Amino acid sequence: MKTIDQLLRPNIKGLKPYSSARDEFTGDASVFLDANENPFNQPYNRYPDPYQRKVKNKISELKGIEAERIFLGNGSDEPIDLLFRAFCEPGVDNVVSIDPSYGMYQVAADINNVEVRKVLLTDNFELDVEALFATSDDNSKLLFICSPNNPTGNCFAEKDIVSLIQGFDGIVVLDEAYIDFAPEKSLLKRIDEFPNLVILQTFSKAWGMAGIRLGMAFASAEITSILSNIKYPYNINILTQEKALELLDNEKDKLYWVERLLAERQVLADALEKMSFVQKVYPSDANYLLIRVNDAKAIYQFLVDKKIIVRDRSSVSLCTGCLRITIGQPAENSLLLEALSLYAQK
Numbered sequence: 511m512k513t514i515d516q517l518l519r520p521n522i523k524g525l526k527p528y529s530s531a532r533d534e535f536t537g538d539a540s541v542f543l544d545a546n547e548n549p550f551n552q553p554y555n556r557y558p559d560p561y562q563r564k565v566k567n568k569i570s571e572l573k574g575i576e577a578e579r580i581f582l583g584n585g586s587d588e589p590i591d592l593l594f595r596a597f598c599e600p601g602v603d604n605v606v607s608i609d610p611s612y613g614m615y616q617v618a619a620d621i622n623n624v625e626v627r628k629v630l631l632t633d634n635f636e637l638d639v640e641a642l643f644a645t646s647d648d649n650s651k652l653l654f655i656c657s658p659n660n661p662t663g664n665c666f667a668e669k670d671i672v673s674l675i676q677g678f679d680g681i682v683v684l685d686e687a688y689i690d691f692a693p694e695k696s697l698l699k700r701i702d703e704f705p706n707l708v709i710l711q712t713f714s715k716a717w718g719m720a721g722i723r724l725g726m727a728f729a730s731a732e733i734t735s736i737l738s739n740i741k742y743p744y745n746i747n748i749l750t751q752e753k754a755l756e757l758l759d760n761e762k763d764k765l766y767w768v769e770r771l772l773a774e775r776q777v778l779a780d781a782l783e784k785m786s787f788v789q790k791v792y793p794s795d796a797n798y799l800l801i802r803v804n805d806a807k808a809i810y811q812f813l814v815d816k817k818i819i820v821r822d823r824s825s826v827s828l829c830t831g832c833l834r835i836t837i838g839q840p841a842e843n844s845l846l847l848e849a850l851s852l853y854a855q856k
C-alpha cells in the first residue's frame with residue numbers, strides 16, 4: 511500500500527503554508543497589535559481562529575474523536591476540492607466514483623482537470639466491489655463512496671465498504687452527509703483502523719444549517735494537517751464558528767428533527783406506494799425518497815405548476831423514470847400528496 515506521503519502531489523509535499531499573525535502567536539494576551547485589524551467594532555473586527563479550536567473541541571466531545579482528526583471546511587465542498595488539490599496531479603491522476611452519486615465529485619474533478627472513472631452500482635443499487643477495483647490503476651488517487659448514497663438513498667454494506675478501503679491503493683472518501691438519519695451505519699467509530707480513510711459529514715442536512723456552510727472531514731492527523739496547510743487561512747468565519755458552537759450545545763434539536771423526519775418519511779412512503787402512477791418507492795436511509803413513476807417529466811412539471819419543486823433524476827444512470835423527493839414539514843408533505851392525487855385523477 512502507498513503511504514500518504516507517496517500519494518501526495520510533489521508541490522504539496524514541499525509546500526510552506528501561509529503563516530498568519532494568529533499562527534505566530536497563540537496564547538493569552540490582552541493587546542493584539544499584530545494583524546492590522548481595526549481595534550473598533552468588536553468582536554467582528556478580529557480574524558477568526560484559523561484552526562477553529564473551540565468548535566473542533568466540541569465536535570470531538572460529541573463524536574468521541576480526537577480534535578486533531580477533524581478538519582472543518584466551507585461545507586463538504588471544501589474538503590472535496592482540497593483532496594483533489596492535495597492528491598491529484600491534473601491531467602495525470604484519476605479518481606474512481608460510483609454511479610449514480612453526488613454530482614459535486616465530478617465538478618470538483620473537472621475544475622481540477624482530473625479524470626473521473628465511474629462504476630455503475632448493481633441493479634439493486636449495491637457496490638460492485640470487483641468492478642471498482644478493476645477500474646482503478648496506479649494513478650487512481652481517490653475513491654468516492656457516498657453512503658447513504660445520493661440519489662439512491664441507501665447505505666452500502668459495511669463489509670463492501672471495508673473491502674474497498676482495505677484493497678484500494680489510494681484514499682477512500684466516504685461521504686456520510688446523510689448519516690444522521692442512519693447513525694448506526696456510520697464508519698466513524700472505526701476510523702482509527704484505516705489510515706487511508708476520509709469520512710465527510712456536514713451540518714447542512716440533519717443539523718438544519720445548510721446556510722452557515724460548515725462541513726467536517728474526519729481522517730488521520732496526517733491527512734487533516736495536509737488539508738489545513740492548503741486551505742484558505744481563515745476558511746471558517748466568526749459567525750459560522752459562533753453559530754456552530756451554539757448548535758452543538760443543542761444536539762437534542764437535531765435528534766428531534768431526525769425522529770420527526772423519519773416518521774414523516776414513513777407516512778410519505780406509505781401514501782406514495784398507493785398511488786397508481788408510482789411503480790416503486792425505494793427504501794431510504796436518508797431524508798429523501800427516490801421513487802420510480804410512469805412519467806417523471808410530466809409529474810415534475812405538474813408539480814412545478816403547483817409551485818412544488820422536487821428533483822427530476824430521470825436522466826441519471828439507473829434512475830430512469832425517477833424523482834427524488836426531500837422530506838418536508840408535515841404541511842408541505844400533505845400539499846405534495848394532494849397535488850399528486852390530483853395528478854392521478856387527470
Ligand SMILES: *Cc1c(COP(=O)(O)O)cnc(C)c1O
Binds near residue numbers: 660685714715720725
Ligand atoms: C448535501 C450533500 C453534501 C453537503 O454538502 P455541503 O457542502 O456540506 O453543504 C455532501 N454530500 C452529499 C452527498 C450531499 O448530498
